[in-house]
Amino acid sequence: MHPNPIYRTAEHAQNAGFARDRGFGTLAINGENGPLLAHIPFLLNDEATSLDLHLVRSNSIARALTTPQPAVIAVSGPDSYISPDWYGVTDQVPTWNYIAVHLRGKLELLPQDTMRDMLDRQSGHFEALLDPKPRWKTAKMTPEVLDRMMRQIVPCRMTVTAIDGTWKMNQNKPDDVRLRAADHVAAYGQGSEVALLAGLMRTPPKA
Numbered sequence: 001m002h003p004n005p006i007y008r009t010a011e012h013a014q015n016a017g018f019a020r021d022r023g024f025g026t027l028a029i030n031g032e033n034g035p036l037l038a039h040i041p042f043l044l045n046d047e048a049t050s051l052d053l054h055l056v057r058s059n060s061i062a063r064a065l066t067t068p069q070p071a072v073i074a075v076s077g078p079d080s081y082i083s084p085d086w087y088g089v090t091d092q093v094p095t096w097n098y099i100a101v102h103l104r105g106k107l108e109l110l111p112q113d114t115m116r117d118m119l120d121r122q123s124g125h126f127e128a129l130l131d132p133k134p135r136w137k138t139a140k141m142t143p144e145v146l147d148r149m150m151r152q153i154v155p156c157r158m159t160v161t162a163i164d165g166t167w168k169m170n171q172n173k174p175d176d177v178r179l180r181a182a183d184h185v186a187a188y189g190q191g192s193e194v195a196l197l198a199g200l201m202r203t204p205p206k207a
Helices: 012-022 060-064 112-127 143-150 175-188 194-202
Strands: 024-031 034-041 050-056 069-082 095-109 153-168
Touching: 012 024, 012 069, 012 095, 012 153, 024 060, 024 095, 034 050, 034 060, 050 060, 050 112, 069 175, 069 194, 095 194, 112 143, 112 153, 175 194
Parallel strands: none
Antiparallel strands: 024 034, 024 069, 050 153, 069 095, 095 153
8 A cells, every 4th residue: 555645545435345346356365485366356245344255276375275364455446657747847756646455354265065155146246247138147057067167166255354545646736737637647548447547536535
């Protein structure tokens, strides 16, 4: 998280909602020889107190979960390089605007017989976001094929103890300067989801 508190004014519900809507992040735990990372979809509950995810059985994190482990999931949002010329004022330096939310807690394996329910809940969440169509469900699969595939993945749950967010949107600049930068991000931004970032820069979280 960025240390400047001006970029960390988003309320808990906003940070949790952002992570829940994204539903994808980078999971990290401490390994014997350094950090272990995995890129995973997850399902955060309504209270933002726990989240469910699954890992390939051979994943190094899954193999390390012989006991519950401290973990963090970093959820990234839109981002872009910001040229100092875009501000329209002198003596500025380049920076990068972005959104990131970190979820911290304790990660543990769940019983294998919970895997199908988790898969149905996860797929149901994401299927509901698609264009209207019949939702995919595990029941559509041949039972033998489904059983074989589910043996290759393991269900996990992280009890969430902290959620922190950085919403770096040039809140440290006067409104007119920030809005000029937002217009340039919309037109020339270099990063991901620059149109979304530009819109958020126009109405950043208030200090």
